[in-house]
Amino acid sequence: MERIDKIISTELNIARTGARELIKSGKVFLNGVPVKSASLKINEESDILNIGGKEIRFRKYVYIMMNKPEGVISSTDGRKTAEKTVIDILPDEMKRKNLFPAGRLDKNTTGFVLITDDGNFAHRILSPKSHIPKTYIAGLDKPFDDIVLKAFQSGMTIGSDVCMPAVLEAVNGDFKTARVVIKQGMYHQIKRMFKSFGIEVLSLKRIKMGKLCLDEALAPGACRFIDKKELEMILSE
Ligand code: URA
DSSP states (O other): OEEHHHHHHHHHTOOHHHHHHHHHTTOEEETTEEOOOTTOEEOTTTOOEEETTEEEOOOSOOEEEEEEOTTOBSSSOOTTTTOOBTTTTSOGGGOOTTOEESSOOOTTOEEEEEEESOHHHHHHHHSTTOOOOEEEEEEESSOOOHHHHHHHHHOOEETTEEOOOOEEEESSTTSOEEEEEESOOOTTHHHHHHHTTTOOEEEEEEEEETTEEOOTTOOTTOEEEOOHHHHHHHHOO
């Protein structure tokens, strides 16, 4: 059970005072009954909230799959650099307080980013102890060979970073498009792994987290909510 002013503030991404004003204005209805008190507790499982004639869906936490486009940063605040963030490009109806990307992709990397306001869930997937496989398609400037393959498979070091064994597979016959699966999320990890063999990564797209694939129906920049079953798929190794 959560206070109604808190839920309105979260769902409409407005300040608590704004939520209280809305309640005072008589536009807020719970199960068809006008709400008078901002401290009213609401049942997130069964109550129906309606503001100004529009039903508001409320959930404790949300989980959003985004197909990140190029040129957008995986951060919550791009003000310092005046860059667009994955939070900026969320559609207005999905925006709410405290959303952040659970894990980072480089600015020019595309594909699956999970955006949530559930810090515990994010911790479960980001903690160094959790080794959720993340699958990428990498476009390379030259083919990779057996030496690269063996290094990826057996675990290699880049500088002082120790990489866990990774999967590397050619996607087509020229060995310049690769499917890579890594279980960590170190800075520029895949680019640095290839770079240590003189191979440049020209494009990189994350297509899967755990067992959950990026929804192919999502155009670059598009997103959708994911449900509990899909969340569990992310956690499965
Ligand atoms: N590895 C990289 O080099 N960049 C990413 O964005 C993700 C993994």
